[in-house]
Amino acid sequence: MIRSVLKGSGSALPARVVSNQELAERLDTSDEWIRERTGITQRYIAGEGETTSTLATAAARAALADAGLEPGEIDLIVLATATPDSTFPATAVQVQHALGSTGSAAFDVAAVCSGFLYALGAADSMLRTGMASRALVIGAETFSRILDWEDRTTCVLFGDGAGAIVLGAEEVAEDGPGVLATRLHAAGEHRELLYVDGGPSTTGTVGKLRMKGREVFRHAVVNLAAVLEEVLEAADFAATDIDWVVPHQANLRILDATARKLQLPIEKVVVTVDRHANTSAASVPLAFDVARRDGRIKPGDLVMMEAMGGGFTWGASLLRM
Numbered sequence: 094m095i096r097s098v099l100k101g102s103g104s105a106l107p108a109r110v111v112s113n114q115e116l117a118e119r120l121d122t123s124d125e126w127i128r129e130r131t132g133i134t135q136r137y138i139a140g141e142g143e144t145t146s147t148l149a150t151a152a153a154r155a156a157l158a159d160a161g162l163e164p165g166e167i168d169l170i171v172l173a174t175a176t177p178d179s180t181f182p183a184t185a186v187q188v189q190h191a192l193g194s195t196g197s198a199a200f201d202v203a204a205v206c207s208g209f210l211y212a213l214g215a216a217d218s219m220l221r222t223g224m225a226s227r228a229l230v231i232g233a234e235t236f237s238r239i240l241d242w243e244d245r246t247t248c249v250l251f252g253d254g255a256g257a258i259v260l261g262a263e264e265v266a267e268d269g270p271g272v273l274a275t276r277l278h279a280a281g282e283h284r285e286l287l288y289v290d291g292g293p294s295t296t297g298t299v300g301k302l303r304m305k306g307r308e309v310f311r312h313a314v315v316n317l318a319a320v321l322e323e324v325l326e327a328a329d330f331a332a333t334d335i336d337w338v339v340p341h342q343a344n345l346r347i348l349d350a351t352a353r354k355l356q357l358p359i360e361k362v363v364v365t366v367d368r369h370a371n372t373s374a375a376s377v378p379l380a381f382d383v384a385r386r387d388g389r390i391k392p393g394d395l396v397m398m399e400a401m402g403g404g405f406t407w408g409a410s411l412l413r414m
């Protein structure tokens with residue numbers, strides 16, 4: 094059978110680290126509140142010259158180097174972001190150009206924090222149906238540019254960054270590597286619980302992020318547990334078969350609660366929210382790359398990726414390394 098097999102991964106973070114303490118100096122918040130409620134201790138914030146496309150390009154270069162491939166060997170770029178460099182063209186096209194490549198298909202996916210899962214689902218489908226042979230799948234964000242820095246209920250939660258993977262279509266045995274199953278969902282009736290209050294066709298402005306955090310939290314735990322079960326069933330595995338869960342990094346308490354629901358030990362969950370905060374579509378590929386590079390995720394491992402965010406949108410994907 095043809096599967097989308099992981100060939101490499103990479104990630105990139107802005108140069109500047111902003112600690113909770115630094116935020117507490119200019120906002121009515123504290124290191125203690127942020128740590129206790131979210132697990133976040135710091136975040137990376139893009140500076141001058143750092144944009145979604147520059148971070149995405151750096152992550153893509155690292156993933157290509159890891160895969161031992163040249164940009165010209167990629168025929169599909171799918172980039173998940175809610176903070177594109179421009180309304181158009183797609184940031185994927187900017188990345189293609191920055192990589193010195195031309196001719197591949199390149200487009201953006203807008204599914205906010207679950208964008209990487211949506212991008213992975215799209216790329217996997219195109220690879221398995223022969224529309225492409227090698228894909229770069231990227232999650233990249235500069236949420237710092239759409240935050241209301243006066244709103245302590247949101248601005249302390251997010252950070253900037255990018256992660257990328259390279260997938261190749263390969264003939265493999267049934268117990269071989271590759272993307273085994275992906276499931277995606279959306280519930281537009283909840284679109285006003287997490288949204289941006291502007292846009293090109295409404296206000297003509299970019300807008301700022303608004304969120305009813307407690308409501309999002311409640312839905313996240315329920316939806317994530319359900320989609321994880323759904324993917325396990327589709328791929329015919331049990332939760333106990335999973336070696337690593339690579340979740341969207343929104344809140345340590347959500348990661349704990351989801352792991353508990355599935356009776357998975359928290360030691361099997363890759364946690365980077367403490368260092369990266371919530372980087373939206375970048376968070377899953379960033380965490381994945383960290384855990385591959387530090388040797389936790391190894392060839393042969395069964396890895397579950399999952400995310401939930403604005404829309405609401407949510408999804409999960411099971412991969413054999």
Ligand code: UT7
Nearest residue numbers: 122123126130206245246249306307309310313343344402
């Ligand atoms: O990535 C997309 C998905 N997003 C998420 O998954 C986010 C999900 N939600 C969350 O992670 C949590 O709901 C938050 C971290 C956003 C908030 O935690 P919470 O335990 O739900 O707190 P809360 O919103 O119920 O607020 C508790 C209190 C409030 O004060 P009162 O009304 O009880 O007096 C807030 O005003 O904490 C206050 N508060 C803060 N205090 C200090 C809110 N933000 C801050 C802050 N510093 N930064």
